[in-house]
Amino acid sequence: xxxxxxxxxxxxxxxxxxxxxxxxxxxxxxxxxxxxxxxxxxxxxxxxxxxxxxxxxxxxxxxxxxxxxxxxxxxxxxxxxxxxxxxxxxxxxxxxxxxxxxxxxxxxxxxxxxxxxxxxxxxxxxxxxxxxxxxxxxxxxxxxxxxxxxxxxxxxxxxxxxxxxxxxxxxxxxxxxxxxxxxxxxxxxxxxxxxxxxxxxxxxxxxxxxxxxxxxxxxxxxxxxxxxxxxxxxxxxxxxxxxxxxxxxxxxxxxxxxxxxxxxxxxxxxxxxxxxxx
Ligand code: KIV
Numbered sequence: 001x002x003x004x005x006x007x008x009x010x011x012x013x014x015x016x017x018x019x020x021x022x023x024x025x026x027x028x029x030x031x032x033x034x035x036x037x038x039x040x041x042x043x044x045x046x047x048x049x050x051x052x053x054x055x056x057x058x059x060x061x062x063x064x065x066x067x068x069x070x071x072x073x074x075x076x077x078x079x080x081x082x083x084x085x086x087x088x089x090x091x092x093x094x095x096x097x098x099x100x101x102x103x104x105x106x107x108x109x110x111x112x113x114x115x116x117x118x119x120x121x122x123x124x125x126x127x128x129x130x131x132x133x134x135x136x137x138x139x140x141x142x143x144x145x146x147x148x149x150x151x152x153x154x155x156x157x158x159x160x161x162x163x164x165x166x167x168x169x170x171x172x173x174x175x176x177x178x179x180x181x182x183x184x185x186x187x188x189x190x191x192x193x194x195x196x197x198x199x200x201x202x203x204x205x206x207x208x209x210x211x212x213x214x215x216x217x218x219x220x221x222x223x224x225x226x227x228x229x230x231x232x233x234x235x236x237x238x239x240x241x242x243x244x245x246x247x248x249x250x251x252x253x254x255x256x257x258x259x260x261x262x263x264x265x266x267x268x269x270x271x272x273x274x275x276x277x278x
Contacts, residue, residue: 002077003038004110005134005178011038011211012200018212020202021220024050024067028217029074039202041081041113041214042068044144048226049218056143059085061099068107081136082109086144089114093127100128100135111135113181115142116168122175129176137172139165140206141184154205156189169193169201181214182206184231205231 003011011018020039023029024046032040046067047053068082082103089096096114103109111134114121125135140155149155156162165185172180179200182193187207194201194209203210215232218224222237252258259265268276 002110003079008039008079008179008200008212018200018202020212020214021217022049022214023071023075023217026070026074029071029078032217033075033078037075037078038212039079039081040071040075041083042071042107042109043083043113043216044085045083045216049216049224055146057086061085061088061102064088065102065107068103068109072108079111080109081111081113082107083113084115089121089124089128093124096124096128097131097133100133101131104133111178113138115139115144116172117142117145117148118168119171122168122171125172125175125177135175135177136179136181136202137169137175137177138181138183139168139172140182140189154184154186156185162186162189162192165189166192166196169197173197173199182210184229205229 008018018038019036020041021032021037022041022043022045023032024042029040042064044056044059044064046063047056047059050067051059051063053059064082064085068080072080084096084099084103088099100112103112112128113136114125115138116122116125125137128135141149141152143152146152156165162185169180169182177199179202180193180197181202181204182190183203184205187209190201190203190206191209194211200211202212202214204214216224219228219232220235222234223239223242225239249258
């Protein structure tokens with residue numbers, strides 16, 4: 001059965017970890033639901049993982065809606081988080097509410113996630129929540145603010161920076177977010193944020209103290225090899241296995257070993273075959 005915000009809140013209170021993975025397509029979502037994943041993020045990491053961009057910046061609302069729909073078809077009974085892409089919420093409350101609404105109405109998401117740089121984005125969260133839409137905040141290493149952060153690097157590495165993150169996390173909770181995702185911070189900072197908040201805190205590269213863990217699925221199955229962050233554990237080498245299979249297919253097609261008509265071809269009666277030969 002699909003979990004909801006009450007389930008996530010009880011899980012966090014009972015110290016039962018929330019399992020969270022990204023997915024961008026029907027098949028991946030289907031296998032994740034079968035495996036018992038609690039929550040799926042259709043992240044704007046779609047840009048790198050599936051669309052081949054270098055950053056998340058070019059990802060559009062249309063890209064996100066289309067991929068969220070596919071994930072929903074693959075995982076009808078899993079809580080789905082739709083990631084608001086760059087410039088889909090930054091300019092005004094009206095734009096943010098309209099685009100958050102599309103994730104719910106058109107894409108079948110259960111909530112939206114927003115990367116938060118400061119108090120301005122907290123106001124945006126409040127506006128979306130006031131419109132009746134669940135919001136997950138996202139702080140720390142927020143790729144959409146890569147320029148301001150000075151690159152793709154861990155955040156909260158001094159006591160002062162960590163304190164700022166805790167304060168920002170509290171403002172996000174106050175703005176009405178039902179949960180918070182913390183990315184790319186030392187474990188002790190993940191712990192401080194988890195202890196300061198009463199909403200579930202999920203982590204990606206934020207240590208083991210958070211209420212749940214997220215990974216980009218393509219990293220943890222060894223499919224995305226352009227760059228692997230330090231915090232990723234690989235549970236499979238699917239990319240290498242796919243390459244091996246594609247190579248073997250190339251060899252067999254070229255040599256004529258595939259297809260073998262005794263196995264990989266439609267059968268008809270000998271009589272019909274003889275007539276066709278004639
Ligand atoms: O887009 C995404 O997958 C994300 C994660 C990196 C947290 O936002």
